[in-house]
Amino acid sequence: MGAGGFVAGDVKNYPGKVTRHVVNACVLGAMGGLIFGYDLGISGGVTSMAPFLNKFFPDVYRKEALDTSTNQYCKFNDMGLTLFTSSLYLAALIASFGASYITRTWGRKRTMLLGGIIFFIGAALNAGAVDLSMLIAGRILLGVGVGFSTQSVPLYVSEMAPQKHRGAFNIVFQLAITIGIFIANLVNYLTPKIAGNQAWRYSLGGATIPAALICLSALKLDDTPNSLLEQGKAEKAREIHRKIRGLNDKEIEAEFQDLVTASEAAKQVEHPWTRILKRQYRPQLTMAVAIPFFQQLTGMNVVMFYAPVLLQSIGFENNASLLSTVITGAVNILATGVSIYGSDKSGRRSLFLSGGAVMFVFQVALAVLIGSKFGTSGDVIELPKWYAGIVVACICIFVSAFAWSWGPLGWLVPSEIFPLEIRSAGQSITVAVNMLFTFFIAQLFLAMLCHFKFGLFIFFAIFVAIMSTFIFFFLPETMNIPIEEMSRVWKQHWYWRRFMLDEDDDRRASDLMV
Ligand code: BGC
Numbered sequence: 118m119g120a121g122g123f124v125a126g127d128v129k130n131y132p133g134k135v136t137r138h139v140v141n142a143c144v145l146g147a148m149g150g151l152i153f154g155y156d157l158g159i160s161g162g163v164t165s166m167a168p169f170l171n172k173f174f175p176d177v178y179r180k181e182a183l184d185t186s187t188n189q190y191c192k193f194n195d196m197g198l199t200l201f202t203s204s205l206y207l208a209a210l211i212a213s214f215g216a217s218y219i220t221r222t223w224g225r226k227r228t229m230l231l232g233g234i235i236f237f238i239g240a241a242l243n244a245g246a247v248d249l250s251m252l253i254a255g256r257i258l259l260g261v262g263v264g265f266s267t268q269s270v271p272l273y274v275s276e277m278a279p280q281k282h283r284g285a286f287n288i289v290f291q292l293a294i295t296i297g298i299f300i301a302n303l304v305n306y307l308t309p310k311i312a313g314n315q316a317w318r319y320s321l322g323g324a325t326i327p328a329a330l331i332c333l334s335a336l337k338l339d340d341t342p343n344s345l346l347e348q349g350k351a352e353k354a355r356e357i358h359r360k361i362r363g364l365n366d367k368e369i370e371a372e373f374q375d376l377v378t379a380s381e382a383a384k385q386v387e388h389p390w391t392r393i394l395k396r397q398y399r400p401q402l403t404m405a406v407a408i409p410f411f412q413q414l415t416g417m418n419v420v421m422f423y424a425p426v427l428l429q430s431i432g433f434e435n436n437a438s439l440l441s442t443v444i445t446g447a448v449n450i451l452a453t454g455v456s457i458y459g460s461d462k463s464g465r466r467s468l469f470l471s472g473g474a475v476m477f478v479f480q481v482a483l484a485v486l487i488g489s490k491f492g493t494s495g496d497v498i499e500l501p502k503w504y505a506g507i508v509v510a511c512i513c514i515f516v517s518a519f520a521w522s523w524g525p526l527g528w529l530v531p532s533e534i535f536p537l538e539i540r541s542a543g544q545s546i547t548v549a550v551n552m553l554f555t556f557f558i559a560q561l562f563l564a565m566l567c568h569f570k571f572g573l574f575i576f577f578a579i580f581v582a583i584m585s586t587f588i589f590f591f592l593p594e595t596m597n598i599p600i601e602e603m604s605r606v607w608k609q610h611w612y613w614r615r616f617m618l619d620e621d622d623d624r625r626a627s628d629l630m631v
Pocket of ligand 1: 157291294295298412417418421449523524525527528551555
């Protein structure tokens with residue numbers, strides 16, 4: 118057994134079929150990932166469109182047009198422009214805290230709907246933008262929409278899914294993110310051919326389509342039994358629970374009673390934000406911060422945001438680099454499928470560790486490949502086709518390793534480890550940390566490339582080694598554990614058990630709940 122191993126022992130095995138209702142709920146719910154993905158994928162391409170730069174960032178446009186420097190590492194470094202990409206993630210960060218209150222009091226479903234509506238308005242403002250302030254206002258609304266949906270969707274799916282398939286269902290959210298990214302890459306590749314100077318309007322306005330889809334699906338969804346109990350709607354909760362599990366009252370009783378107990382305990386907690394800081398939640402709090410932080414420090418978003426720029430830096434034509442982005446986008450989708458299959462069979466830990474090992478090797482390979490051609494001067498040279506092909510292949514393998522590990526698990530694991538009383542607060546922390554570091558990577562990457570040069574890949578490789586070691590020692594296996602029974606994995610963990618209360622303490626603590 119590995120350092121984070123967990124003895125399955127007396128794990129409860131609730132009955133529950135994969136019903137049409139649960140599939141519908143999870144698939145429609147997971148659509149929330151589309152808007153996040155579309156955003157991640159669209160801004161890199163839009164900011165490389167000359168008419169867009171000329172309209173909103175004329176200084177950057179002139180600077181690029183006049184740039185005669187030969188240093189490829191520093192060519193695209195501009196803080197104002199990266200702020201366009203990164204501002205959205207700052208807005209999402211702030212919104213996720215408000216979303217915590219809304220998911221708790223209004224429920225998961227309404228939060229998703231609200232997120233979709235705000236996102237729709239943001240996309241429409243962007244498409245019609247006549248000046249920079251309209252553009253930025255749109256970005257902020259998009260960010261709020263993303264904050265709301267990344268807060269509510271993973272919780273929604275984890276609570277709906279039957280325990281044995283929670284991993285697979287939850288990863289449909291990540292699959293939707295990767296599909297969103299891919300569609301955005303394709304749109305950016307096609308709009309300049311179709312709409313010329315107005316291409317950016319179509320690229321940005323395209324986000325209204327996934328937003329509308331999300332609103333429509335959220336309208337059709339039922340809220341989760343856990344959330345309905347949290348809102349005091351016990352009868353409705355029972356009805357939905359029966360429906361999604363495809364069982365009768367008697368058959369759902371054991372699982373339903375556990376949900377009721379969890380919800381009762383949760384109701385006594387008036388201040389989840391104070392509560393989450395208590396010593397007994399230290400393991401969950403650590404994971405809520407560490408997992409999204411490490412996910413961003415894999416360097417994946419460098420590829421997502423700046424692959425066209427990166428590939429142009431190493432000598433690709435503009436069109437070839439946009440096309441390569443489409444290829445990495447497709448690889449991202451396919452490899453996410455591996456995780457859907459593997460997370461409930463081989464477990465979260467083995468996916469994390471295998472993904473980490475492969476990412477490490479190929480990041481080092483990229484550093485060597487790029488460093489040996491461009492050195493530290495970054496002078497332009499003609500890159501042989503076969504060599505460029507190897508670089509793209511390494512990027513694809515790196516992307517696929519992320520897609521079967523840190524990509525989906527970075528959302529799945531935090532959403533399943535919190536007890537109900539601090540679940541919304543915990544998820545907010547995960548979203549906020551994720552958005553904060555997405556912001557940093559988006560904002561700082563071009564400056565980092567300029568200073569670290571090819572060593573940037575070594576920088577991320579070192580982080581991948583650290584995060585894999587962390588997972589090995591500190592993350593217990595959560596596969597197949599009912600969501601309201603999760604506390605047992607910490608109680609049996611070699612390190613975290615010292616933070617956990619025993620049964621008597623549990624009782625005393627609930628008497629003293631804040
Ligand atoms: C991450 C994003 C990333 C995407 C790539 C998501 O899980 O949160 O930051 O761009 O995966 O597929």
